[in-house]
Amino acid sequence: MNGADRLCDELLANDVDVCFANPGTSEMHFVAALDRKPRMRCVLGLFEGVVTAAADGYARMADKPAATLLHLGPGLANGLANLHNARRARTPMINVVGDHATYHLEHDAPLTSDIESLARPMSQWVKRIDNSESVGPDTAAAYRAAMSMPGVATLILPANAAWGEISASPVTRAELPAPDPIVAGTVRAAGDAIRSGRRVGLLLTGRALRADALAIAGRIAESHGIRLLAQTSNGRIERGAGRVPVTRVPYPVDQALATLRDIDVLVLVGSKVPVAFFAYPGKPGLLVREDCDIIELARAGQDLKQALAWLSDEIGTKAGGSTYRPKLSAKDEILPTGTLTEDAISIAVARMMPENAIICDESLTSARRFFELSETAPQHDYLALTGGAIGIGTPLAAGAAVACPDRKVIGLQADGSGMYTVQGLWTQARENLDVVTIVFANRTYAILHGEMRNVGVNEFGRNAQRMLNIDDPALDWVSLAKGLGVEGGRATTVEEFVKLFEGALARRGPFLIEAVI
């Protein structure tokens, strides 16, 4: 056996059995090794941004990493934007980046580049494998790192480490280190703050947004009248009817400041102190009041649910059911007729989505109301763009569908960002994934129109128009989908949209709706 075989064995021993890939010459021995392991499911992406986002979507739903296979520095570079999102989501992932044979690097062949320098900004852990003997331990270390941080682990695999012969030896599952324990003093401090009568907010992310952890957080919130908040962007929220709802910190700075203004003490549960997505002249970067106290109850990698449970014990919550009553339901909204609008789509999807759906939301400005309207929708998972690097949606949905073949995946996709990784539709077709993609075709970078007004420009000249609008020519998403092997239809009225969406929900396999708004 060779190093590449060992890499596969090590992944499989740790139950990493999906590899999203776009290989090249330096990875041929790895491809040959994967070919000898039918247990490994290899999923091709026609562009590496698809590969990394799919691995992200997969791991968010599977709660274990996928491997990726990337070709040298440029292949990694193509996947970096979505690695950035995965890093912000703290998604476990093991990137395998092929490189030249170690002795070939000195020649500075055309595809040579500084892979470490590229990998580090978007990885929590980076390691270059020395030789074929160290493939095994290094892969185990990558797995441990991905799972325990959790986050993006990048393993650089020189071609000669892949092809070098090694003696076969048994491979065992890697033992994961215990997470850092929750600190009793911090739990007490959070309890003191709550008991003090000051206005306390719990800011959740990561595993604290799963239904079981949210149930505990909900008890804490109800018992003591404190605010339950989630970060603006989160990898995954389990939500819908019967689950404890959570308010996200809004994206616009002024709204975020208003939301957080009354909070005296913010308790972080896996989250970071909320800051503005961007700096604006004359506006603060920090979204909490300057005199707001911060208590970090638990950070990413710790047991967030346990932290909430201990806090619940500390302050003595009631174990009974929630008395929470939702304020808003899509059922109470009037679905407009005629010309299709953003809000009509949000209402229709929130009403019509099936039980146990997975929502992949990269709608940016377009499905603004969907989150509130779907609070009482059937239970579902909600996956968002976490790092602000657009171009995650379509492949994220593909990865989630690979992880959960029995669930319907619904992509809420802005058109500008959808073009970044449009190739993801092909992977949906290739794997016959059960994904409905709804493209909000507003034919503009709408978010940037708002930002231009934020900098005081209201009248656009030719250059601004040509950089912020994508209406000339208009993208024909149905043809694009057809080109990539995905059936689709175009809706310009609410009735057309409802009909197409009904049809898409009734069938299995990928479908795209171009919703012209």
Next chain:
Amino acid sequence: MNGADRLCDELLANDVDVCFANPGTSEMHFVAALDRKPRMRCVLGLFEGVVTAAADGYARMADKPAATLLHLGPGLANGLANLHNARRARTPMINVVGDHATYHLEHDAPLTSDIESLARPMSQWVKRIDNSESVGPDTAAAYRAAMSMPGVATLILPANAAWGEISASPVTRAELPAPDPIVAGTVRAAGDAIRSGRRVGLLLTGRALRADALAIAGRIAESHGIRLLAQTSNGRIERGAGRVPVTRVPYPVDQALATLRDIDVLVLVGSKVPVAFFAYPGKPGLLVREDCDIIELARAGQDLKQALAWLSDEIGTKAGGSTYRPKLSAKDEILPTGTLTEDAISIAVARMMPENAIICDESLTSARRFFELSETAPQHDYLALTGGAIGIGTPLAAGAAVACPDRKVIGLQADGSGMYTVQGLWTQARENLDVVTIVFANRTYAILHGEMRNVGVNEFGRNAQRMLNIDDPALDWVSLAKGLGVEGGRATTVEEFVKLFEGALARRGPFLIEAVI
């Protein structure tokens, strides 16, 4: 005025008047400034890989840099693969990468990343602007760097350096440093080698492959019976009937070794010592004999034409016309009929291409014979993939067409690599660029099939097939083009191809031919 205005003024003062762009929030002040400068032509790419490759194609033809506008680390990351190619082509380019306001970085907002670490591997020059007052001098320095290295200069523009007010001051054209002079002793050494009767090869790239420099190189070669070679991949070659032809070092290692085996002394003119693209077990990395002497007559950034002229003087060549007679012409080849083949396309294009065309070749395995067959075609420029990072073709063609609106651009595009930056077709449509894209639809990563055989695998299992073939589903390029606003047609026979190509040559504006082979 603010820093962003100054940046525009500085670019325009140096005749940098095209900006390929995909902006984001942190660049809004720069967008607003560009909007105030109608002389600047802003060209939108729907993905940053389009932006950087278009800037590369533009500069290869315009002999001056374009600017790019990229959004933070992820926007830069998306453009890196084609920056890698530009770096290898030594293309002058000025990337403007927006970043958060300097004081916002400490908050580690979601889109924050280490931009320098990302930029360095794919840039010859990187600078972060400190404040709005230093925008002017830093932009001038970027221009000087891009032009004199030549290469990729990356300028990081913090949002507050863009929006900060500065006093207006006159902007003058930057003075370029004189290139390092050619060393007389080196010229003499190369002359001595030629006079010694040893077998000498001239290995050219960069400006040494323009018609005027090639004419001199041709005289040297003919007078003394020495070999004229070009690197495997070059940014631009001026070639066709009446111009001095040059043989490229072949990509396959064994062929390259055979080509270079008889060379005792290799004289580098802007080029590097030829090395294997990849390492293979048991094969050498260096493509020249171990005892081959290397003389670097001139390196990138020096005056390559002058170096050749001095060498010509040193050895005393005749100034008369070339006696070179081409061995091969597409006219002498029999154009097959019926089922379309790769070679039929190469023959047809070489025969039919108009005077003064620009060929953008990312055909990889498919148009293997095009280069030799087009040696006596009408005069044309030949632009190639220089760094091995696939996904350059379509946007490279777009950039070349922006630079040369009166010339026909013909893209020879492999399908696998074409999918990487398929969004480039939209820019061709948006700008109504005169580009014919010929997609070699073999529905496979054909180059990797060969490489798998190189590692000894001849029978592919399911995993290898699913990573190396892209036939299921087959891409429908005509629909893809339609989706992106480009008309197209599909050819499965030679006759259909010839008819579509004739039609495409007779019209202006973008057209795509899906050549099913």
